[in-house]
Amino acid sequence: MIIVPATTGQMGVLPGHVPTIAELKPGVMTVHEGTDVSKYFVSSGFAFIHANSVADVIAVEAVPVDHLDSNLVQKGLAEFTQKLGSASTDLEKAEAQIGVDVYSAMNSALTG
């Protein structure tokens, strides 16, 4: 079973899942293989669940959660939260919001 961070919320996928295309938000993908659990942080992307119970998860970056450095994450979160407060153009606000979303997702991945 896998749990993917879809934009509509955490989505669990088991064999026999209805064919689905889900857009992913930055977050943790958990892979349960028997009793083994692995967690990966995906930067964004898609999950394709096919009719034959094969699921493809596409992401530009997918890293094991323990490859993330929590100091860098917290610094980045503080930086982007501050940028969000001082952003003026729509584009700056969007970039700062993306930063806050990504870094807070990484932060919860490390602390959750």
Added chain:
Amino acid sequence: MASSGAAGPFWRAAGMTYVSYSNKCASMVRSCLKEPHRTEALEREKVHFSISKWVDGKPEKPSIREEIDSGCGR
């Protein structure tokens, strides 16, 4: 992401494409990696362009530009 209904995701409303959004997210994740994964990942961010100008319907000699670009375009 249900904020203002028909506007779609906030980055789309601000004029960003999905590709640049996705590349920005990836770039932020890469910047938070521990070494040695970080140096390996930063290699993936490098983008090489081969550009040739066309004159009279024929391409001139291409020039290679190497840029470290996190998210092409806007």
